[in-house]
Amino acid sequence: MPVSKVLTRGIGQVDLRDLKVYRRRGGYRQWKRVITELQPAEVVDLVSKSNLRGRGGAGFPTGRKWGFLPNNGRPRYMVCNSDEAEPGTFKDRMLIEETPHQVIEGMLIGAYAIGAKQAFIYIRGEFKRGYEVFTKALADARDAGLIGEQLFGTEHGVEITIHRGAGAYICGEETALLNSLEGKRGEPRLKPPFPAIKGLYDEPTVVNNVETLAFLPYILKNGPEWFAQIGPPKSPGLKVVSVSGHVKKPGNFEVALGTTLRKLLALAGGPRDGRKIIAVQPGGGSSACLFEEHLDLSYDFDTMAANGTMLGSGAVVFFDDTTDFVKAAHALVRFFAHESCGQCTPCREGGHWLEVTLERILHGGGLDSDIDMLVAVARQLTGINLCPLGDSIEPFLASVVKRFESQFRGYVRKRAIAV
């Protein structure tokens, strides 16, 4: 069965920011159906059956995540994570800027499913345009009686509050996001307790990615079976993949999970003329590199994990044979060091150390021992941090040092000659 795209459909052809256009295409019908016909538990059940896995990075089954909320009669919150800042990822920005109503509908359905009366969307501070578009969309939907109290003649309702970040990658981590949403420093919280138990304002909270929530109306419309049968059974469904790097036509591509990396490369116009792709980072800055021999791998959560990397947020960066991997490694290490919140020791100190070492290598001050040290230090700062940011430094660095060690040695040798 041919798979047709849903989230990105119509983008660039019609103005989906317009509520009328969105509704004409079937928008908010699922929201109405959910609130008037379905019990929250039924929605959870449908989503569980679809086997939808989180599109933000961790790939955790959404239905199961919702199921962790305790039944304690406390207020609950739904938070939509749009702090998209993983290097190479630009899908959420597109969804927010181009089809905000789809995201709103997903948030409403998600909030209803977990029994939340208030939902928040945390929009990255840099997305000024996205914030403006979304603010207007929210106002339109509110005016149309789609958001608020006692909707469609029922006693149910959901309020949506838009919250703007202010420049911190770490706020993509869900507990850091919650702190930031509470008006605090965006530092990840110590876990346990997890947000499902003690989240926003210490109440049970679910944090879902923009894309995850945007799929909800379609899963409800087409049924969970439709979604579950797309792609590999354990990692099913569609995925918006951001492809960039050394390709002719970078962009967002909505594909079925299980598509090969080579297909993604082709969708993005293939390598630049006369160049050959020698490496690919399949899941954002935190993922380890794969190489030319991996291009025929199926692009899904489990296959990527089995090959020592991850699907992450679905950001695929292709590298051709002109790439300076020392510079690439430096750019990513510098990024993580820059974005470290500084709370815990290994990430704060180790990231900075790697950054200065790479800097020195790039500027001709490298030592032969530096190369092994880079790998060793990256290794020893992994697995002992408070949040996943620290653990994100090693995969790319280690994989490219291993594969392209000669490039790193080359920098060191250059220095030896210069001296």
Place this chain on the structure above:
Amino acid sequence: MTASRGFAETLAKVKPEAEKLMAQYPQKRSALLSILHAFQNAEGWVSPEALAAAAEMLELPVSVVESTASFYTLFFRRPVGQYVLQVCRNLSCQLNGAEEIMAYCREKLNVRHFETTYDGLFSYEEVECLAACDRAPCMQVNLEFVYDLTREKIDEILRAMSAGNFEVAPLPQTAKPDVTWFVAHEGEKKSPGAQGVSSPNDPGGIGDPSGRQMVERIVRDPRLVEARPTAERLVRDGAARLEAGAEH
């Protein structure tokens, strides 16, 4: 609290907005970031008065508000230029020539990472991934995207800005001509691509074994000394080292 008259006007403008923002949340502290955004929109930066005013509205100590503001890179805690140019330095842009673009910007503007031009028109910063990798290399000007950067495009933008007909709505001008401002949230540090030395904090070490470059640089450009509280020590240590070197 005695606020300047200019700020009283800002406050009058921001306060009703802030009240609305605070009412949106179950706990009003949640509105802190939004209130600081509102002040920055009004003033171009987050001034000490703005921090104090936000603290008062939210019934928080100023220290807490300041600590929170300092965590986020988008809050400027010193005045910035009319146009804040934030060029992406992350992976996808780097693969597509960001380094060249950054070097060109620095050359054209004659500023480094985190600096503002003497005419108060431009602030320049190199930032992390802006989520526009499909249009790399990219930058934001006052948080509006400019895509597919080339030397020519930079020329064109800068020309338009200088002439005052750049189409992105500018932030209000806050930096005065002939004054160099540093965007305060990150101090003056590192980013070798931006500064051309291994590390401004480097008092010696492998890249600069004598420390000579460092001291010379500080002597040449005393602005650095003002920017960093440790500079005095650098000068002292470095001078001692130079003297010792001269004897040999």
Place this chain on the structure above:
Amino acid sequence: MNGAPKEVTLTIDGTQLTVPEGTLLVEAAKRIKTDIPVYCYHPKLGPAGLCRICLVDVEKTPKLQIACNTTVGEGMVVHTYGPKVEDGRRAVLEFLLLNHPLDCPICDKGGECDLQDYSIAYGQGASRLADPKEIKPKAIDLGPTIVLDDERCIVCQRCTRFDEIITLEQSLVVKDRGQRDVIATATGTPYVSMFSGNVTELCPVGALTSKTYRFKSRPWDLNRSLTTCVQCSAGCAINVDERHGEVLRTMSVPGDDAVSEGWLCDRGRYNVGFYSDPRRLTSPLLRRDGEWVQLGWEDAIDLWARTLHEAVDSAGPKSLAALGGGRLTNEEAYLIGHVFRALGCENIDWRTGRQRQASPGPRGGTYADVESAQAIVLVGVPPAQTTPIMSLRIRKAVSQRGARMILVGDYALPIRVAHERVARPRDLASLDLDRYERIAFFWDGIDPRVGSELNEFAEGLAEGRKIFTYVTGETPNARGAEGMGLVPRSGGRDSVGMLAAARDGNLRSLAIFAANPVLHMPGGADSVRGAIENVPFVVTTELFMTPTAERSTLVLPARGPFEKSGHTFDVTGAVRVLRPGVAAPTGTLSDLEILIALASALGVDVPGPAALHRQAALHAPWVARGFGDPALFAEGELKAPRAGAKATGLRLVIAADLFSGGGTVYHDDRLGELRPLATAALSEHTAAVAEVHDGYLVDIVAAEGTLRGLVVRVAPNHVDGTVTILEGLPDAPASAFEGGQTVALANVRAARVPVGVA
């Protein structure tokens, strides 16, 4: 939750142990004497999970876990050492030391530094860092007491969490992020707190140091002794670190959970410089024809005994009087009564300041009771300025248990905490306090009318409830003095009565032990001075030539609290022990020794140490009948506000400050900026109405006199329509005024130089 907490059995390093459910691994390990290294974790601050040094290996979990945030589980098997654990710790230590300067030889923490200790235990010896270390500011002046060395800071955030969780002040915060993060205060605001010194103890490295101790000593050169701080009535255990006869620093006592919980206030911590102040009196001094002449101890005591006998012989025992202050131990207080009563004198009193009552009646509570209270009622001078450690318990009850805070009267709270305020105790009736089961009442012990009104209210609530009462007054061992019988009995005069008798020429001899009534007694310094000068023979035991000593006939050089042994009562009535921690200057004697010498010269039998203790124990159970006990206020009732003040004036609030006083504080050069300025504090509204601004100078005018040159301080936490001045400042004594009277501001002028930043 009901019943006993469930127990969990686990194995740590092969040892099986059973602990309550929910125990953290780091605490469980302590039970089998296994120390897990920690930096950011602190038992009083809870887990933070920042430093990552406490890594342990928990079987069946793939990654190393942090012991500070892992709770015990049934059947859990934990290894606190082994190659995997040591690898993790080694890694964390390498990171911590990466940019940490190796200036240990000049670091004040050297020798008691956790970073040094753990580096030896778990570190790898050498760093692989090939680049220069980051250079950061070395001596950041955070405020009057604390200096930050940013290079040494490992960002464990114990200090900022202390300031957030324990003091609720939040003036210390982390600024910036990542590798650039730094401990700081709001820009332009110094770190001023009553509890600032604690951060130097919490700091596991040498990043935060006390100005008074910087570069003073190495810890292994110090002699430590454990005693009790008697700067106020809180009764905190305190470690005195001495070298060559000088108290170099004081440290809190971690196990002191009954009282201080391991914290100290800055007065207790820093006001120790007076012990070695060159102005200490070291020889008895006799005023002869307006000149001070030195006297031997024997001559001085003989002279005193002789005049006492002569006075009794010529004018009867009613012409004698004895006053004793709060520096006295229980034994000394008891002996004063014993010796003077032996002469037939009943004019005996401890009340040499505003405080008139010390024991709270039969409903007194412990420190732990404060924490359990659901409502807390503060009447009069708040405990923050008089018994700071008690105020930490109150803050804990409010912040962690959600206790409701109610203020009675006009006093300002030093921190921003949600509270309600009523004008008088009887107004409490409008607050539905009867819905609480446990209520704590705090009273300053000053005004009997307020006290008895409060007592009446509390009594009315007592049925079926737990009521805890505390008198957190200004006098340190007032409870001991009151309990030991330093109060007039069978027709004796109290302190106010004594001064009246003195004015009338009816006193022949007055003995003042460790007190400074000229500065603190209500009625005004001139009036007290005049009364004292009207007594033919006045003996004062003092450390310094105070305003009271100056007016005496004979001044005897006494010893300070760290220089003697004995017992005191804390504010809850518990016995605390004093032990000498530093050698007293030659030529001084403790009040106990002075009293024994006097007794022997008078021919009065003195009980031996054992008997003294027995006597003291016998007297200990003495308590007042309640707040405002009429027996304690028989004489010298405080007068109602006098007429004549301007009707348009402001209500006067006389507040205490932790660092006001004329004796030990005044004679301590280490305190520097901590001593308060003479201020007139107003709310923003009041200041606007009165048309004064922060930093202006004003005079306060009332019928009783004028206080000149007070610095205006505008602060949001003051009650509108009041002006708050400080008690006990030698250069601006407030004792002539009464709280609640109306006063006017006069002679408003802008100060030439802007005053202070605090």
